[in-house]
Amino acid sequence: MTRDNEISRDKPQGIGGNQLPSATSRGVLDPQQNTSQSLLRVEDLIKHFMVQKNIFEQIKWQDGRIRRVRQVVHAVNGVSLAIDKGETLALVGESGCGKSTLAKTIIGLHQPTAGSIYYGQDEIGGLTGRQRLPYQRRIQIIFQDPFSSLNPRKKVMEIVGRPMLLHGITDKAGLKDAVLDILAQVGLDASYASRYPHQFSGGQRQRIGIARALACRPNLVIGDEPISALDVSIQAQILNLMMDLQEKFDLTYLFVSHDLSVVKHISTRVAVMYLGFIVEMAETDKIFAKPNHPYTRLLFSAIPTLEDLEFKDSTILEDEVPTPIDLPPGCPFHPRCPYAMERCKTDFPVLREIYPGWQSACHLNDTG
Amino acid sequence: MNLSGWREFWEEFRESKSGIFGAALTLLLILVALFAPLISPQNPYDLTQLFLEDSNLAPKWTLGKFMLGSDGQGRDLYSAILYGLRVSLYVGLSSTAISAIFGTLMGLLAGYMGGKTDAIIMRIADIQLSFPAILIALVIMSLWGQGLFKIIIAISVVTWVFYARTARGSTLSEREKDYVDSARAAGMTSSAIMLREVLPNIVAPIIVIGTVRVANSIILESTLSFLGLGVPITEPSLGSLIYEGYQVLFSGFWWSSVLPGLALMGIVLGVNLLGDRLRDVLNPRLKR
Amino acid sequence: MNKNANKILEVEGLKTYFFTRKGVVKAVDDVSFDLEQGQILGLVGESGAGKSISGFSILGLIDPPGRIVDGRIIFQGENLAAKPEAELVKIRGNQISMVFQDPQTSLDPVFTIGFQIKEALKAHQDISNAQTQHKAEELLRMVGIPSPKQRLREYPHQFSGGMRQRVGIAIAMASDPALIIADEPSTALDVTIQAQVLTLMRRLVHQRNSAMILITHDIALVGQFCDRICVMYAGRLVERGSKEQIIKTPAHPYTQGLIASIPGTQERRRRLRQIPGMMPNLMDLPEGCPFLPRCPKAGKDCTQRPALVDIGHGHQAACFRSQAS
Numbered sequence: 001m002t003r004d005n006e007i008s009r010d011k012p013q014g015i016g017g018n019q020l021p022s023a024t025s026r027g028v029l030d031p032q033q034n035t036s037q038s039l040l041r042v043e044d045l046i047k048h049f050m051v052q053k054n055i056f057e058q059i060k061w062q063d064g065r066i067r068r069v070r071q072v073v074h075a076v077n078g079v080s081l082a083i084d085k086g087e088t089l090a091l092v093g094e095s096g097c098g099k100s101t102l103a104k105t106i107i108g109l110h111q112p113t114a115g116s117i118y119y120g121q122d123e124i125g126g127l128t129g130r131q132r133l134p135y136q137r138r139i140q141i142i143f144q145d146p147f148s149s150l151n152p153r154k155k156v157m158e159i160v161g162r163p164m165l166l167h168g169i170t171d172k173a174g175l176k177d178a179v180l181d182i183l184a185q186v187g188l189d190a191s192y193a194s195r196y197p198h199q200f201s202g203g204q205r206q207r208i209g210i211a212r213a214l215a216c217r218p219n220l221v222i223g224d225e226p227i228s229a230l231d232v233s234i235q236a237q238i239l240n241l242m243m244d245l246q247e248k249f250d251l252t253y254l255f256v257s258h259d260l261s262v263v264k265h266i267s268t269r270v271a272v273m274y275l276g277f278i279v280e281m282a283e284t285d286k287i288f289a290k291p292n293h294p295y296t297r298l299l300f301s302a303i304p305t306l307e308d309l310e311f312k313d314s315t316i317l318e319d320e321v322p323t324p325i326d327l328p329p330g331c332p333f334h335p336r337c338p339y340a341m342e343r344c345k346t347d348f349p350v351l352r353e354i355y356p357g358w359q360s361a362c363h364l365n366d367t368g
Numbered sequence: 369m370n371l372s373g374w375r376e377f378w379e380e381f382r383e384s385k386s387g388i389f390g391a392a393l394t395l396l397l398i399l400v401a402l403f404a405p406l407i408s409p410q411n412p413y414d415l416t417q418l419f420l421e422d423s424n425l426a427p428k429w430t431l432g433k434f435m436l437g438s439d440g441q442g443r444d445l446y447s448a449i450l451y452g453l454r455v456s457l458y459v460g461l462s463s464t465a466i467s468a469i470f471g472t473l474m475g476l477l478a479g480y481m482g483g484k485t486d487a488i489i490m491r492i493a494d495i496q497l498s499f500p501a502i503l504i505a506l507v508i509m510s511l512w513g514q515g516l517f518k519i520i521i522a523i524s525v526v527t528w529v530f531y532a533r534t535a536r537g538s539t540l541s542e543r544e545k546d547y548v549d550s551a552r553a554a555g556m557t558s559s560a561i562m563l564r565e566v567l568p569n570i571v572a573p574i575i576v577i578g579t580v581r582v583a584n585s586i587i588l589e590s591t592l593s594f595l596g597l598g599v600p601i602t603e604p605s606l607g608s609l610i611y612e613g614y615q616v617l618f619s620g621f622w623w624s625s626v627l628p629g630l631a632l633m634g635i636v637l638g639v640n641l642l643g644d645r646l647r648d649v650l651n652p653r654l655k656r
Numbered sequence: 657m658n659k660n661a662n663k664i665l666e667v668e669g670l671k672t673y674f675f676t677r678k679g680v681v682k683a684v685d686d687v688s689f690d691l692e693q694g695q696i697l698g699l700v701g702e703s704g705a706g707k708s709i710s711g712f713s714i715l716g717l718i719d720p721p722g723r724i725v726d727g728r729i730i731f732q733g734e735n736l737a738a739k740p741e742a743e744l745v746k747i748r749g750n751q752i753s754m755v756f757q758d759p760q761t762s763l764d765p766v767f768t769i770g771f772q773i774k775e776a777l778k779a780h781q782d783i784s785n786a787q788t789q790h791k792a793e794e795l796l797r798m799v800g801i802p803s804p805k806q807r808l809r810e811y812p813h814q815f816s817g818g819m820r821q822r823v824g825i826a827i828a829m830a831s832d833p834a835l836i837i838a839d840e841p842s843t844a845l846d847v848t849i850q851a852q853v854l855t856l857m858r859r860l861v862h863q864r865n866s867a868m869i870l871i872t873h874d875i876a877l878v879g880q881f882c883d884r885i886c887v888m889y890a891g892r893l894v895e896r897g898s899k900e901q902i903i904k905t906p907a908h909p910y911t912q913g914l915i916a917s918i919p920g921t922q923e924r925r926r927r928l929r930q931i932p933g934m935m936p937n938l939m940d941l942p943e944g945c946p947f948l949p950r951c952p953k954a955g956k957d958c959t960q961r962p963a964l965v966d967i968g969h970g971h972q973a974a975c976f977r978s979q980a981s
Contacts, residue, residue: 094846094847094848095846104549107553108552108553109549109552109553129557132555133555136553136554136555137555140553140554141549141550141553143546143549143550144546145546148545148546148547149545149546149547149550150547151547151551151565151568151569152569153568153569154565154568162551162554162556163554163555166554166555166556167554167555201934203934209550212550216554231702231703231873231935232702232873232874232875232914232917232918233702233913233914233917233930233931234934235917236917236918236919236928236929236930236931237930237931237932239919239928240927240928240930243925243927244927258846258847260847261876261918261919261920262919264919264920264924265919265920265924265925265928266919266925268925284924285924298848299847299848302847302848302850302851303847303851303876304851304874304876304877304879304880304881305876305879305920306875306876306879306903306915306918306920
């Protein structure tokens with residue numbers, strides 16, 4: 001299935017006039033790095049979408065003339081990262097930052113516009129269909145919306161069991177036992193297998209979604225805001241479940257979220273995204289203790305926490321989040337940045353290592 | 369569907385009297401048509417049983433032969449109506465089934481695959497829709513000739529478009545849902561996803577349209593038969609009966625046209641009421 | 657704090673029930689709270705707790721099959737629950753305004769922002785057309801939207817989510833209301849925009865010496881922006897107090913469990929303390945405490961419905977075991 005607005009691999013687009021040196025040359029990804037450690041590696045990944053899907057939508061009346069409008073959504077712009085086995089990497093950012101698109105591209109729901117995705121040593125970015133199947137088994141996804149992520153016309157047995165049959169985990173004879181086993185692992189009673197999704201609550205449905213993701217014993221599980229749509233008390237249950245399962249099944253998580261307190265609790269490393277770029281990436285306790293990038297600082301300060309009940313009157317937040325269609329030149333954050341210098345308007349700050357294991361993309365780190 | 373789903377469905381369905389009435393009427397007429405050979409006093413297709421001197425007898429209104437009178441060929445009208453009902457229902461149901469299946473598959477394909485597939489299928493549908501249904505059917509039948517099978521195909525050709533449009537619309541909205549993404553991420557092929565994942569979720573509006581369109585198909589067939597282009601004379605449908613009866617209508621022999629007309633009205637009314645009620649009951653459930 | 661603070665709103669024993677085909681849903685069951693001028697009250701609870709319905713009940717915006725069954729809503733000395741619709745209409749958007757959750761749908765997409773603001777102005781004030789333009793620009797400036805003259809001519813779809821919510825606030829403030837009810841005003845917004853919008857609302861409330869009820873499921877939010885907090889569960893008010901009391905020393909087991917289950921209050925990467933089970937179906941609530949099946953401190957006497965017990969300094973909890981933890 002092709003979505004009309006996808007840009008295929010052989011037509012890479014520029015990014016607001018910025019040319020990016022490759023990730024390896026910047027030292028972001030070390031070619032000598034223990035690739036046996038990295039479960040998943042993404043190199044200079046770009047994903048763009050056309051806003052106008054065909055010629056008819058492109059022709060518009062503007063400023064008194066007929067013009068051809070070709071707008072591009074720069075969802076993911078040259079992202080490079082590596083996920084190590086056993087870790088929980090969190091992708092944070094606000095809406096429009098590209099974290100969901102990145103997650104979906106990794107799992108194969110979108111074809112990359114440019115760049116590569118490696119699972120272990122194998123390049124999987126361009127694979128489709130049959131070739132992709134073995135990797136599909138190893139990388140699974142949990143969706144945000146417990147209501148639309150389960151097919152309302154299927155029983156739980158089929159929802160969880162189908163991937164098992166597809167990937168040959170079990171045959172028809174052993175299916176029932178295998179499904180009941182995984183349901184038990186996520187805390188669902190065996191009787192639930194013969195019921196339909198609408199008979200369950202949000203939290204239970206999310207457990208079914210987790211069961212489905214784990215059915216094929218994947219190595220990497222991507223959670224696209226898996227608990228955001230749930231009530232607070234249920235969020236705790238599901239988070240605990242995910243942590244238990246990680247230990248039990250030796251899972252690696254890529255956790256996409258906008259909820260920083262959850263991220264702080266569950267992740268080992270955090271990557272902050274803004275307008276399709278990674279602006280900072282570091283270990284969780286380090287980044288929360290002393291965020292480096294101005295956007296990270298802005299983001300963290302805007303989240304209300306229970307520890308500090310003091311009301312912070314912030315006057316710096318007068319602007320809105322820009323869209324990924326018209327990327328500003330230079331640093332994507334400069335229009336909102338309280339520390340913006342002249343240089344930031346023209347020079348794109350490259351994501352660089354500022355301390356071991358800590359990367360940030362800001363010109364302020366260049367001084368001294 | 370599971371048992372509790374059916375029970376809930378039935379409880380909600382039976383709240384409307386018109387729905388019950390429609391369902392009952394439809395069911396009654398279907399049963400009558402099915403058992404026509406058993407309950408009709410005469411086999412109207414058996415030409416050996418017909419005698420011309422029996423033609424145009426007035427209704428006797430007593431049980432038995434010629435209860436409703438006879439038509440211009442000496443056929444017992446009651447039997448003819450029962451058999452005619454059979455033919456009409458047969459044509460209506462089979463053409464609906466064929467066009468619904470074909471149309472739904474086309475719409476599903478167009479909606480899910482998008483791009484060129486969608487464009488081609490929808491342009492064909494649009495072109496077809498720009499002609500009145502009757503016209504297309506007329507052209508087909510006049511070129512092809514009479515025949516039960518032919519008219520079923522002709523009607524199917526005309527009506528598949530409605531199902532295709534609806535199916536495509538539903539498919540477009542289902543396609544965006546996470547469970548489809550989940551199936552793709554799990555490695556299911558496109559055709560498997562279309563048939564196993566999406567299709568069950570789009571059938572509800574198709575069923576509703578289908579029920580109502582049965583009536584439309586019957587009317588279309590009746591119209592064609594009325595115009596002489598439908599079923600052969602030896603196996604009259606309600607429409608042909610009305611047509612033939614029409615020819616003697618103004619001689620005062622009203623029954624051979626009006627009574628089949630009432631039967632036609634009955635089935636159309638029943639199916640429409642049933643379809644209306646089905647739509648009301650099925651729709652809110654879709655939003656759950 | 658304002659020395660002339662007096663009670664703007666007193667809700668006593670509010671009960672709003674929904675009489676459906678399948679049974680009676682006791683969405684709000686004996687809820688009481690009050691609000692002083694210059695204060696922001698947080699009404700906190702998970703989905704289905706009854707907080708939104710409580711907010712709607714104040715303004716009489718409950719449609720059948722629901723209705724206010726019992727209780728008094730005293731606003732500026734008068735009982736709103738006893739007022740006919742015609743009089744409530746005059747109060748809505750005027751002395752009491754509401755800000756809704758979804759900025760996408762709470763503005764009419766076919767009219768300009770200017771039209772909608774002016775409509776709100778003219779509805780409750782005797783004001784000339786020329787003055788509405790001036791006032792509308794002033795309102796937009798007040799909520800921090802630059803170039804108001806230009807933006808008044810634009811349509812909702814030309815605004816971002818945060819901007820639209822600000823417009824919603826502007827409309828709500830148009831008549832300088834004494835009370836604003838904000839129903840999950842920032843849930844649909846990005847985190848940084850959420851901070852902006854709530855900061856703005858807080859500032860306006862203090863400037864105008866009005867009052868606000870902030871309805872939300874986000875406890876951290878009420879901790880930041882509210883002065884007093886009411887916690888709701890299954891239609892009942894289970895705890896009431898100042899923000900420090902509720903968050904630092906919660907007394908009701910539900911509140912305790914809720915706060916304990918929020919990540920950030922505990923050591924990283926450890927299992928969170930979770931509340932087992934789910935909120936009960938509001939149609940068949942048992943006789944006693946609604947939290948009984950999930951409560952770690954439940955005892956035999958909990959089959960009786962607990963009333964609000966005073967713990968001290970204006971802190972109350974509906975629990976036989978309540979003690980500040």
